[in-house]
Amino acid sequence: MYCRNCGNGLEQGAYVCMKCGVPAGQGREFCPNCGAKTDVNAVFCVSCGVSFVPPPQQYNQGYPEQKSKLVAALLAFFLGVYGAHNFYLGYNSKAVTQLLLALLGGVFTCGLSTTAVAIWVIVEAVQLLTGSIAVDANGYPLKNDF
Ligand SMILES: [Zn+2]
Numbered sequence: 001m002y003c004r005n006c007g008n009g010l011e012q013g014a015y016v017c018m019k020c021g022v023p024a025g026q027g028r029e030f031c032p033n034c035g036a037k038t039d040v041n042a043v044f045c046v047s048c049g050v051s052f053v054p055p056p057q058q059y060n061q062g063y064p065e066q067k068s069k070l071v072a073a074l075l076a077f078f079l080g081v082y083g084a085h086n087f088y089l090g091y092n093s094k095a096v097t098q099l100l101l102a103l104l105g106g107v108f109t110c111g112l113s114t115t116a117v118a119i120w121v122i123v124e125a126v127q128l129l130t131g132s133i134a135v136d137a138n139g140y141p142l143k144n145d146f
């Protein structure tokens with residue numbers, strides 16, 4: 001096993017490269033299998049033929065904390081007009097739009113825009129529950145926890 005960043009030989013199971021400090025498996029300059037220098041965009045090693053595409057499980061483990069679908073749906077039902085579920089999922093511009101429409105817009109439209117946001121949010125809550133909204137703002141799948 002070799003460091004993908006600097007090509008230094010790594011012990012089996014090492015987490016970081018002792019030479020450059022980069023976590024094992026990160027970097028794109030060298031083949032982790034034979035240590036040959038590779039093209040940064042290569043998907044396999046031209047020297048030994050090993051694939052650089054990580055297996056699916058490893059990819060799953062690389063997710064930051066998955067957002068909970070249940071929490072997002074509850075936020076949508078109870079605080080949705082303030083954009084709470086969109087803030088939670090990282091859709092910040094949509095969340096701010098909902099918040100402004102509900103608070104400021106409501107003042108100028110005698111609550112009409114608040115009602116509009118409420119309908120919008122109910123649609124989104126249903127989309128969350130039915131799986132139409134299945135990823136957060138970073139494209140990571142939501143945790144199916146209800
Ligand atoms: Zn290294």
Ligand SMILES: [Zn+2]
Nearest residue numbers: 031034045048
């Ligand atoms: Zn190789």
